[in-house]
Amino acid sequence: MSTLPNSVQVLIELFARFPGIGRKTAQRLAFYLLKAKREEAVALAKAIIDVKDRIFKCSTCNNIAEVDPCPICTDPRRDHSIICVVQEPMDVLAIEKTGHFRGLYHVLGGVLSPLNGIGPDDLNIDGLLQRLESIQEVILAINPTRDGDTTALYLSKLIKSRNIKVTRIAQGLPVGIELEFADEMTLTHALEGRTNL
Amino acid sequence: MSILKTRALILKVIHFGDSSSVVHFYTEKHGKVAAIAKGARRLKSPFRGYLELFACLEIIYYYKPTRDIQTLSKIEKLQTFGADTTDWQFAIYGSVVLEALDKLTTHQPDKAVFQLAVATLNYMSQHPNLLRSALVKFLLQLAELSGYRIDLWSCAICHRAMEQSFFDEARALLLCTDCSHPLPKRLSLDNSELQFLRHLQNSDWETTLPAAPHFQENAFLEQMLVHYLTYQHDLNTHLKSLDILINMINPHTQEKQP
Numbered sequence A: 001m002s003t004l005p006n007s008v009q010v011l012i013e014l015f016a017r018f019p020g021i022g023r024k025t026a027q028r029l030a031f032y033l034l035k036a037k038r039e040e041a042v043a044l045a046k047a048i049i050d051v052k053d054r055i056f057k058c059s060t061c062n063n064i065a066e067v068d069p070c071p072i073c074t075d076p077r078r079d080h081s082i083i084c085v086v087q088e089p090m091d092v093l094a095i096e097k098t099g100h101f102r103g104l105y106h107v108l109g110g111v112l113s114p115l116n117g118i119g120p121d122d123l124n125i126d127g128l129l130q131r132l133e134s135i136q137e138v139i140l141a142i143n144p145t146r147d148g149d150t151t152a153l154y155l156s157k158l159i160k161s162r163n164i165k166v167t168r169i170a171q172g173l174p175v176g177i178e179l180e181f182a183d184e185m186t187l188t189h190a191l192e193g194r195t196n197l
Numbered sequence B: 001m002s003i004l005k006t007r008a009l010i011l012k013v014i015h016f017g018d019s020s021s022v023v024h025f026y027t028e029k030h031g032k033v034a035a036i037a038k039g040a041r042r043l044k045s046p047f048r049g050y051l052e053l054f055a056c057l058e059i060i061y062y063y064k065p066t067r068d069i070q071t072l073s074k075i076e077k078l079q080t081f082g083a084d085t086t087d088w089q090f091a092i093y094g095s096v097v098l099e100a101l102d103k104l105t106t107h108q109p110d111k112a113v114f115q116l117a118v119a120t121l122n123y124m125s126q127h128p129n130l131l132r133s134a135l136v137k138f139l140l141q142l143a144e145l146s147g148y149r150i151d152l153w154s155c156a157i158c159h160r161a162m163e164q165s166f167f168d169e170a171r172a173l174l175l176c177t178d179c180s181h182p183l184p185k186r187l188s189l190d191n192s193e194l195q196f197l198r199h200l201q202n203s204d205w206e207t208t209l210p211a212a213p214h215f216q217e218n219a220f221l222e223q224m225l226v227h228y229l230t231y232q233h234d235l236n237t238h239l240k241s242l243d244i245l246i247n248m249i250n251p252h253t254q255e256k257q258p
């Protein structure tokens, strides 16, 4: 490693901090940029700066946007009586891609995680409670992890106390999986979340 | 290199590299073990769905004494704690158990400590209205198993019997009224709190544990016991999950007395 010029090493270190990127991949990315045309590298650098300068969090839903409030929050064609609560902005994108949800979103910015010192004050929960006035249903689209389960239970108690319907997206078998390979927790959830035919 | 098999509780899971996770366990036979679960975050990984907190597992791993991080080979779930709980408080109290198991124990393997943690999480799963009692009992017994049984009956200085007691933070001692009198910073335990602790110290998990006498501001008993353990182990640590517990569980959401 020490034979690499310092600037290349710095680049590799920075890439290696990205989620899901190990040292090997970081090295590949750095060498790709070394070989790439100057314009391509500059465009990448500019895009990174633009994202940091021009993207804000919507003050209503906490999703990322270039305007505040974001286009989803101000869209009159969407159903303003349903809010779908998600962990991260990426989850909004995932649900939007399905094209099957026409309500509003609320981005928590994480989940309760006592072992990591993350409590309700670290999440955008107050913001959600303030939005509930004309809301009829809150859908919790939170990941089915133990921390996600705890967060869903906590939120549902808060929201139900205001007489608003709370649902959670079904947790069950992924499409294409064979039953015998499903773990016990997934199967339990799948059974609980069964639907009428 | 040898292949080891043991029961284990997951203490924490940390993402590692592109698709793997490093899992920290408290194992029944070998104490604290960190092992890499290669490819655990891939969709088709056999580890998927198993690396969640609050489960008792059977793990098989490759062990090399020269390595800090071992390699996980197989995992099987024996029991999930609080799987069908409808109360978010289970995870908060359970997290304090796991964090104490991680931070307030030595690296020496201790089967009894493992079994204590399993018994505690089991009790919490089955008695959602006695989460506090189970946690306090866990901390009392953890102190005892570490060789630091707390004397709840007589003063640590003059050895006279105590009706009420004061906790001397600086020396982590329980003192009588007289001996604690000159202390600038003393935290008081009234008779009902003292009785509650004594009852927990002497009961086993088969019986119904007593409910906490009343809610103390800032989870005082839990804080005192964590402070005691930290002091005895000569550690400089604090439990993040206890901060969250104090923050989230206030007198208004206090557990119901049975």
Ligand SMILES: [Zn+2]
Binding pocket: A058, A059, A060, A061, A062, A063, A069, A070, A071, A072, A073
């Ligand atoms: Zn918005």
Ligand SMILES: [Zn+2]
Binding pocket: B155, B156, B157, B158, B159, B160, B175, B176, B177, B178, B179, B180
């Ligand atoms: Zn005394």
